[in-house]
Amino acid sequence: MKIDVGYFAKGVWKKSEKKEGKKAMFGALFLKECRQVLKSLVYYIYVVVFVLFINSQMSSESVEELQEPVPGQTYYGETVTQDETLIMEGTLADLVQDVCHNSFATYPLGFYKGVNLTAEEIEQAEEILKNCTGKSMDELKEEMEEHFGGYAQNGMEVRMEAAASYRVPVKEGFTYEDFETAMEEVCHLVGRGSFYEKESYENRVYVPMTYEQAREEFDALCTKDNLTRAYIRLFCDYAGIVLAILPIFVGVSGALRDKRAKVQQVMFSKPASGALIVVSRYLANLVMLILPVVIVAFLQQRPYYDKAKEFGVQGDMWAFLTVPGVWLLPEVMIVLAFAFLITELTDSIAAIFIQVAWGIASLFGASTLVGNFGLRLVARWNTFGSAELYDTLKEELFLNRGYYFLLAVICVLMTVIIYEIKRKMGTNLKRNHYPFEESFGKAL
Amino acid sequence: MEKYKKLTVSFVKRQYYPHLLLTLLLIVFSGGFVSFKALEEPQAAKVMEMYVTFTGILLFTPLFMPEQDKEIWNLERSKSTSMWKVYLPRVLLALLVCVLVTLLFVGLMKKGGGHFHAGILLRGACCEILFLGSIGFFASAVTNQVVIGYMAAVVYYAVNIGGGKFLGRFALFKMMQGEYGTWTYWLFGAAVLLSGGILAREKMRF
Numbered sequence: 001m002k003i004d005v006g007y008f009a010k011g012v013w014k015k016s017e018k019k020e021g022k023k024a025m026f027g028a029l030f031l032k033e034c035r036q037v038l039k040s041l042v043y044y045i046y047v048v049v050f051v052l053f054i055n056s057q058m059s060s061e062s063v064e065e066l067q068e069p070v071p072g073q074t075y076y077g078e079t080v081t082q083d084e085t086l087i088m089e090g091t092l093a094d095l096v097q098d099v100c101h102n103s104f105a106t107y108p109l110g111f112y113k114g115v116n117l118t119a120e121e122i123e124q125a126e127e128i129l130k131n132c133t134g135k136s137m138d139e140l141k142e143e144m145e146e147h148f149g150g151y152a153q154n155g156m157e158v159r160m161e162a163a164a165s166y167r168v169p170v171k172e173g174f175t176y177e178d179f180e181t182a183m184e185e186v187c188h189l190v191g192r193g194s195f196y197e198k199e200s201y202e203n204r205v206y207v208p209m210t211y212e213q214a215r216e217e218f219d220a221l222c223t224k225d226n227l228t229r230a231y232i233r234l235f236c237d238y239a240g241i242v243l244a245i246l247p248i249f250v251g252v253s254g255a256l257r258d259k260r261a262k263v264q265q266v267m268f269s270k271p272a273s274g275a276l277i278v279v280s281r282y283l284a285n286l287v288m289l290i291l292p293v294v295i296v297a298f299l300q301q302r303p304y305y306d307k308a309k310e311f312g313v314q315g316d317m318w319a320f321l322t323v324p325g326v327w328l329l330p331e332v333m334i335v336l337a338f339a340f341l342i343t344e345l346t347d348s349i350a351a352i353f354i355q356v357a358w359g360i361a362s363l364f365g366a367s368t369l370v371g372n373f374g375l376r377l378v379a380r381w382n383t384f385g386s387a388e389l390y391d392t393l394k395e396e397l398f399l400n401r402g403y404y405f406l407l408a409v410i411c412v413l414m415t416v417i418i419y420e421i422k423r424k425m426g427t428n429l430k431r432n433h434y435p436f437e438e439s440f441g442k443a444l
Numbered sequence: 445m446e447k448y449k450k451l452t453v454s455f456v457k458r459q460y461y462p463h464l465l466l467t468l469l470l471i472v473f474s475g476g477f478v479s480f481k482a483l484e485e486p487q488a489a490k491v492m493e494m495y496v497t498f499t500g501i502l503l504f505t506p507l508f509m510p511e512q513d514k515e516i517w518n519l520e521r522s523k524s525t526s527m528w529k530v531y532l533p534r535v536l537l538a539l540l541v542c543v544l545v546t547l548l549f550v551g552l553m554k555k556g557g558g559h560f561h562a563g564i565l566l567r568g569a570c571c572e573i574l575f576l577g578s579i580g581f582f583a584s585a586v587t588n589q590v591v592i593g594y595m596a597a598v599v600y601y602a603v604n605i606g607g608g609k610f611l612g613r614f615a616l617f618k619m620m621q622g623e624y625g626t627w628t629y630w631l632f633g634a635a636v637l638l639s640g641g642i643l644a645r646e647k648m649r650f
Contacts, residue, residue: 042592049599056607103487108476114490116482118557245602249595256591260512352594353466353502 025272026280033254033284042253046246047292050239054296057238063303068311069214076214078164078206080370080389084176089167090205091179092132094195095186096140096168099125107193107365121189132182134171143168164206193365203368220387226316227308228301229323230385235297236327237369237381244359244378247289247332251339252351254285259347274419282340282412289332290324297324327379327397330404334377335359337411344418373400447525452533459509460534463502467545470498474549480556488553488560489619492546492569497576497601497616499545503538504577504638505593507531508584508645517588528642535581535638539574546570568619568627575630576601576616578637585641586648 037043069076081087098104102122104115117125126137133140147166170179186196195201209217221230297320308315316322335355342351362377369382371393379397381390456464478491508531511517520527546569550562579600584593601616608615613629 041587042589042595045592045595045599102482113477113479114483114487115479116484116487118482245598246595249591253589253591348462349591349594350462352591356598 022276026276029272029276029280030284033281034288036257037250037254037285037288040250040253042249043288046250046289049246050242050292051296053242054235054238054300058235058300063307066307069211069218071211073211073214076209076211077217079209079213079217080203081205081207082202083207085170086167086207087202087205088132088170088174088176088179091183091196091201092129092168092170093166095125095129096144097166099129099137100141100144104190104194106191108191113191113193115190115194117189125186125189128182128185132170132174132179133168134174140168164208199372200368203372217385217387221385222308222311222313224387224391225385226319227311227313228304228315228317228319230387231304232297232301232319232323233327233381233390234384235300236324236379239293239297239324239328240331240378240380241363243289243293243328243332244335244362245356247285247335248339248352248355248359250289251285251336252343252349254281255340255343256347256349274423275416278340278344278416278419279412282336282415285336286333289336290329293324293328293332294320297321326401330401330408331377331379333408334404334411337408337415340415341411341418344415344422371396373397375400375403377404448529448533451530452537455510455534456537460506460537463506464541467499467502467541470495470502471545471548474552480552480558482556483553483558483560485560485565486620486622488550488558488565489568491553492549492565493572493617493620496546496549496569497573499542500573500575500577501580501594501597501601503542504535504574505580505584505597506590507534507538507581508588508593508641509590511645512588512590527646531642531645535642538577542573542577543570546573564624565619568624568630571627571630571634572616572619574634575614575637578634578641582637582641582644586644 081090099122102116104117106113106115129140130136135143144166148162150162180198183196183198183201187194190196195204221227225233301320305315305317338355339351342354343349358377366372366376366378366380369380370386371381371389373379373393373396379400474495478495479487480491483491511520520530546566550566550569553560554562576597580593580597582593583596584590587593604611604616608617613626614633615626618624618626
């Protein structure tokens with residue numbers, strides 16, 4: 001049915017016709033907004049940067065290297081340990097290195113902050129180490145040099161292995177409670193957000209996997225993740241980084257389009273409601289932003305879908321839609337909704353600064369690259385597989401994403417309200433309108 | 445001279461002051477993001493390159509904001525005053541603030557007991573900040589969209605975090621790797637982009 005939306009404005013329709021009219025108007029506005037996005041240079045920059053970033057990051061994951069573990073392999077990868085002794089030994093090894101180099105990584109406000117201690121504070125840190133290990137700093141340094149010395153002639157990978165295998169044993173009778181107290185003292189010296197906080201050190205000591213663990217991991221990869229879901233989770237990890245920042249530019253640009261074209265007043269005079277205009281614009285931007293994500297995810301997933309067949313597993317063909325739908329859609333929704341809200345409220349580009357800071361803080365503020373979702377905007381999962389761990393953290397992720405989904409809806413509703421207020425006022429929310437052209441004209 | 449002073453004051457009052465305030469916020473909250481205590485050369489360079497460089501994006505990218513409004517743009521074009529004369533004081537103002545901010549950070553790190561060569565770090569940081577800012581400046585000049593300017597500068601910064609090797613001599617974050625010789629390339633790049641941006645504004649019609 002072809003509907004002339006003009007009649008709708010004149011109020012000559014019946015209730016059912018009004019409903020149809022609204023739908024048609026929404027459809028027309030939605031398509032118009034999609035076309036507007038396609039005309040925007042910012043959008044193409046977004047697509048190019050997104051594709052390049054994903055290709056550069058995901059290219060290190062080779063489908064050919066994915067093999068079933070066999071007994072007798074020298075290395076099966078690594079896994080986080082929950083063993084208290086290993087946690088203590090691994091954390092103390094980090095502390096010895098940090099004290100030696102007098103360089104401590106902290107994330108007090110979500111951003112990386114390198115901390116250097118004064119000579120007096122270093123002495124206190126050395127004392128803490130002595131209490132934990134029963135050894136002086138000189139002895140610990142010597143042991144450390146001896147350990148790393150054996151790897152000095154080799155490449156980067158081996159040096160990483162050297163760092164991973166470096167452990168500093170605790171003295172006899174030293175309990176985990178004593179260790180927790182000692183680490184609190186270190187935190188006091190170094191400041192907030194260091195690796196010596198309980199939440200951090202309990203999730204960052206890795207140990208090499210055994211064959212049995214590797215086998216279990218591989219089986220979970222095939223049965224629980226159907227291979228493709230695990231790969232797309234990794235894709236979501238990288239994509240989530242870009243999507244925390246880039247959509248803001250598209251959103252701000254879209255929200256400022258009327259102002260730039262000086263058609264705000266014209267738009268205000270149109271019969272369509274504020275909700276219809278804002279929501280159709282928002283959804284059009286959302287669809288256009290998500291479209292390249294889904295297409296790239298589909299293309300990236302294909303080799304893994306084929307690989308699953310080689311292992312005799314039926315890959316999840318729809319993983320490219322379902323996983324990003326949960327993982328990335330709420331993120332893009334909130335970033336875009338925030339851009340709309342702040343831009344509508346301020347008629348400025350202020351949202352760019354706030355969102356870039358938020359995105360970077362969320363990215364650098366993660367204490368681990370796998371899990372620890374909390375309420376972080378960027379949900380990290382920088383690993384291929386770990387299905388068991390994912391199962392235990394799934395609920396936390398859903399809560400996180402649900403929170404941002406709701407927040408996005410609230411932001412859009414608030415944008416509609418602000419739009420309607422501005423429409424009633426007939427101008428922007430600022431009381432003072434500066435006749436900039438006038439002052440410029442006079443000066444010139 | 446009075447005319448250019450008036451133009452620049454008007455620009456600051458109407459358009460530029462939020463960016464100056466943001467720069468001020470970046471300084472005020474710096475203690476939460478970076479440490480000024482006993483920094484060695486690479487750590488001091490890291491503070492300048494990873495944190496203070498943002499001032500370049502904040503200060504140089506929005507210099508064409510008034511002209512996003514086509515009426516102002518056309519008004520400027522219709523006047524006898526050359527446009528570069530309108531833009532140059534803005535660039536100089538941004539440059540002055542950039543140097544002051546860099547000086548302030550170098551001073552804070554020295555006061556915190558840092559062990560580095562202040563002059564060399566200051567020279568390198570100023571050129572790097574200017575270069576990053578000029579990318580945003582150029583992008584917003586040729587597209588007449590400040591949003592694209594910010595996007596270009598932020599993307600360039602982000603690319604350098606993992607992909608600096610593809611950018612050769614124009615890569616950022618070189619000083620924290622101990623390479624202090626690339627300041628000439630940054631300065632050259634900034635000069636080309638700034639003059640190219642102004643030239644584009646003179647020639648282009650949006």
